[in-house]
Amino acid sequence: MAIHEKSLIEPERLLHHDKLVVDGVDVSGHWNTMITPRTLTAYDEDFEARIRSIPGGENVHRCWQCGSCTNSCTMYAQNVQFNPRYWIYAVRLGLKDEIIKDRDIIWQCVSCNKCTHICPRDVRPEGVMKALGHWLEEEGYTRKSPSTIFDEAFADQVMDTGRMEDAHLIVTFFRRTGQSLFQGWLRVFGGRLMRHMPVGMGLRMGGHLLHAPRTRSWGKTRDVLRQYIQEQKQEHKQEQKEAAHG
Amino acid sequence: MQDTVLIVGSGPAGLSAAAQVTGAGRRAVLVEKEDTLGGAPILSGYAKLVPSGEWARDAIGRMVQRVEEDPGVSVHKGTRVTRLDGEAGDFTAELDNGQKVQAGAVVLATGFTHFDPVNKPEWGFGTFPDVITTTQMEQMVANGRITCPSDGRTPERVAILLCVGSRDRQIGREWCSKICCTVSTNLAMEIKELSPETEVFIYYMDIRTFGLYEDRFYWTSQEEFQTRFVKARIAEVTASGDGRLLLKGEDTLVKRPIVIPFDLVVHAVGMDPNQDNPEISRVFGVDLEKHGYLQRAEHYTNPCGTSRPGIYACGAAYGPETIDDSISQGAAAGCRAAADLQPHGRKAG
Numbered sequence: 110m111a112i113h114e115k116s117l118i119e120p121e122r123l124l125h126h127d128k129l130v131v132d133g134v135d136v137s138g139h140w141n142t143m144i145t146p147r148t149l150t151a152y153d154e155d156f157e158a159r160i161r162s163i164p165g166g167e168n169v170h171r172c173w174q175c176g177s178c179t180n181s182c183t184m185y186a187q188n189v190q191f192n193p194r195y196w197i198y199a200v201r202l203g204l205k206d207e208i209i210k211d212r213d214i215i216w217q218c219v220s221c222n223k224c225t226h227i228c229p230r231d232v233r234p235e236g237v238m239k240a241l242g243h244w245l246e247e248e249g250y251t252r253k254s255p256s257t258i259f260d261e262a263f264a265d266q267v268m269d270t271g272r273m274e275d276a277h278l279i280v281t282f283f284r285r286t287g288q289s290l291f292q293g294w295l296r297v298f299g300g301r302l303m304r305h306m307p308v309g310m311g312l313r314m315g316g317h318l319l320h321a322p323r324t325r326s327w328g329k330t331r332d333v334l335r336q337y338i339q340e341q342k343q344e345h346k347q348e349q350k351e352a353a354h355g
Numbered sequence: 356m357q358d359t360v361l362i363v364g365s366g367p368a369g370l371s372a373a374a375q376v377t378g379a380g381r382r383a384v385l386v387e388k389e390d391t392l393g394g395a396p397i398l399s400g401y402a403k404l405v406p407s408g409e410w411a412r413d414a415i416g417r418m419v420q421r422v423e424e425d426p427g428v429s430v431h432k433g434t435r436v437t438r439l440d441g442e443a444g445d446f447t448a449e450l451d452n453g454q455k456v457q458a459g460a461v462v463l464a465t466g467f468t469h470f471d472p473v474n475k476p477e478w479g480f481g482t483f484p485d486v487i488t489t490t491q492m493e494q495m496v497a498n499g500r501i502t503c504p505s506d507g508r509t510p511e512r513v514a515i516l517l518c519v520g521s522r523d524r525q526i527g528r529e530w531c532s533k534i535c536c537t538v539s540t541n542l543a544m545e546i547k548e549l550s551p552e553t554e555v556f557i558y559y560m561d562i563r564t565f566g567l568y569e570d571r572f573y574w575t576s577q578e579e580f581q582t583r584f585v586k587a588r589i590a591e592v593t594a595s596g597d598g599r600l601l602l603k604g605e606d607t608l609v610k611r612p613i614v615i616p617f618d619l620v621v622h623a624v625g626m627d628p629n630q631d632n633p634e635i636s637r638v639f640g641v642d643l644e645k646h647g648y649l650q651r652a653e654h655y656t657n658p659c660g661t662s663r664p665g666i667y668a669c670g671a672a673y674g675p676e677t678i679d680d681s682i683s684q685g686a687a688a689g690c691r692a693a694a695d696l697q698p699h700g701r702k703a704g
Contacts, residue, residue: 148612152583154554171578173562174586174608198608201583207609230574 118144121210153203160200163243164349165236172197178224178234184217191217193224193234196241212245213252243349258285268331271324274317357459358382360692361448363436363635366394367678368670368685369464370418375689376462377427381696383689384456385422386448388631390433392419394466396678402496402545404678405537406571410497418682439639443665443702444695460665460692463649464685465635467626467671470520470528478516478622479592485600486592486620489515489535492542501550503619505598510553510618513546514602515539516589517559521625521675530646532625533675537568539623540576547580556583556617558604587613592620626675641666648674657703659688664703667692 115123122145129141160166176194184191191214199207208215215238224234245251253261262281267273283290303311324330360376362369365387376383391397393415396404401411422428431450438449439461448456469490472480479486484505487495495501503510517539521532536559543555562584564573576582589604599616606613628647629635636643642650642662649672652660659667669688670681694700 146612148614149606149609150614150616152556152615157581170581171574173573173577173584195608202585202606204609 115142122147149204151203153205156203156205157201160237160240160244163240165233165238165243166200166240167236168230168232169197169200169237169240171230172201172232173230174198175229177227177229178232181223181227183219183221183223188214188217190214193218193238197232197234197237200237200241208241208245209250212250215245216242216251218242255286258282261285266321268334269323270321271327271330272322274314274321276314276318277321280318356696356698357445357457358696359384359456359458360460360462360689360696361386361436361446361456361458362462362464362689363639364394364464364466364672365392365419365422365430366464366466366670366681367396367415367418368466368672368676368681368688369394369462370415370422371682371685372462372464372669372689372692373422373428374418374425375686376693377425379690379693381427381693383425383428384431384458385428386431386434386436386450386456388433388435392422392430392432395469399469399490400494400497401490402493403541405534405541406568406679412497436638446665460667460695461639462659462685462688462692463635463639463641463661463666463668463672464670464681464688465629465631465649465668465672466681467628467675468630470532470624470627472519472622472624474526475519475523475622477591478519478589479600479620480622483592483594483600483620485510485618486622488519488622488624489538489542490624492546492621496542496545496549499549501546501553501619508618509550512554512556512617513619513621514615514617515543515555515557515621515623517557517562517623518588519622519624520627522560528625528627528646530625530675531563533563533565534677535623535625536563537565537572539621540564540572540582542621543576543582544572544580547582554583555580556585558585558587558589558602560586560588585613626671629672639663639666641668644674646674648672652703659684659691660703665695667703 124143124145126141128137130136157170160169174194179185179192179194182191182193190211196208196211196215218235218238220235222235228234259282262278262285263273266278266281280290359382362372362383362385365385369385373383373385389398396411396415403409404411404414407414423430431452435451436448437451440447444459446458446461448458450456472478472488485503487504501509517535520526520528521530521535522528539557543557546553546555562573577584586607587604589602591603593601593603595601595616599618600620602615602617602620604613632643632647640663644650649668650662651673652662659669661668667688669684670676691703695702
């Protein structure tokens with residue numbers, strides 16, 4: 110039977126096959142709409158311990174699902190998808206996929222700590238939200254926001270050349286975010302810029318776009334900077350580790 | 356005037372009543388249908404008791420010893436009362452060993468019967484060897500080893516199902532058995548102590564670890580022993596094909612079906628009215644309430660009473676009861692019955 114109300118099914122559970130043969134029967138076309146089952150068939154028993162090892166998540170195992178956290182939550186009032194009670198339950202049973210599914214929402218916690226103050230079992234849900242954010246980040250589940258991508262493009266360019274070129278940065282950012290270079294506003298902006306900019310400056314800018322200039326003797330400074338950043342990262346990791354075990 | 360109280364049943368309530376009767380300077384006749392004194396904790400081989408944490412054989416054993424060494428108590432084991440004549444202050448009981456007992460008052464400490472989970476066949480008891488009851492788990496804990504009955508392996512994962520034979524209109528059990536939540540959390544901790552690698556999950560509708568049992572059993576099992584609590588009423592227990600069991604149901608909080616493999620499934624069986632209650636009601640001429648337990652008298656001024664003057668009751672004969680409260684009620688009923696023997700004492704009710 111064809112499924113008429115696909116809107117009721119979460120999009121990620123709808124499987125599409127243009128051509129499909131099952132047991133020798135051709136079920137191509139609208140016969141082939143298939144849905145992945147919702148049944149939970151396993152618990153990841155180690156997940157709770159993993160979250161407890163991240164600062165903030167220590168008390169997650171105490172939760173008894175009263176819902177006080179969600180009830181008091183500032184974000185829940187804005188967005189009912191933001192449900193700390195539910196995520197805590199998912200952590201306790203090791204339903205990792207449920208956490209990953211909401212990776213774009215969990216970080217919205219504003220740390221007002223109403224949940225932490227109201228929790229009758231001292232679970233400290235605000236800390237759990239932080240721990241989940243860290244876990245998503247560490248496991249690489251957090252998607253980069255456009256502003257993060259912009260920051261990276263900026264930092265990369267400075268790291269490479271010791272300086273920053275507007276046009277180069279914009280082009281890199283658009284390329285990395287998969288955006289077209291020929292956007293309406295950019296065309297208008299470019300046109301007006303050309304009209305008012307001295308010719309020499311325009312030519313230089315175009316040239317820099319083709320061949321990015323570097324700050325003189327940048328190589329040595331860059332190496333020192335890179336090493337410093339590397340050390341800082343290492344130190345931060347170590348601190349996190351110690352906090353988790355201490 | 357009689358100086359004897361007839362006590363029927365030698366569980367925690369009956370043993371407690373007998374000790375109070377002789378403590379008040381009266382004689383007690385204790386009639387027990389089984390060949391062993393001690394009632395359910397001894398007959399069913401309970402492990403450590405809630406809330407004392409003492410082994411049942413030690414704690415209840417002390418109560419048995421106290422009564423057995425008491426010259427004021429005459430004990431009839433393997434014996435039933437077949438007939439009771441007379442009225443408050445002057446009863447005559449006939450025992451099935453042919454003896455007659457003259458008594459001024461009677462205390463019914465006749466207890467309960469464990470729910471038999473074959474009456475919930477969808478949960479697999481009697482079908483799969485690795486589906487057991489809390490009583491059997493108590494025995495396993497008392498023997499110091501947690502294993503799957505099918506092949507003796509140590510279970511990686513144990514599920515305890517609450518409300519088996521309780522809070523279920525389908526099978527005519529419209530009561531909460533009161534003790535199973537606490538007993539189950541206690542068992543979860545005992546399992547973890549004996550077999551630290553075993554993960555324990557408790558499937559619940561509500562958790563009713565009432566009073567001071569809350570933090571001591573529920574919270575501690577969760578916080579210190581990592582017991583996982585899952586809000587789900589199980590629909591069915593089936594075999595998975597690899598020798599494990601599959602637990603099927605709906606996780607209420609996730610709103611999703613679950614099919615989870617387990618090595619051992621434990622039914623937290625409830626407390627049924629004593630299966631002999633119809634006979635007890637007929638022999639002693641006392642009413643049963645609608646669930647099949649003994650009917651209480653008006654409670655405020657006749658707290659240990661039944662529907663018949665001079666006949667008192669205590670403990671799980673009235674309804675699901677804890678061991679500690681059964682002991683307290685037994686003491687109260689023993690005192691009340693002994694008071695009936697005073698020539699100038701005020702009568703109950």
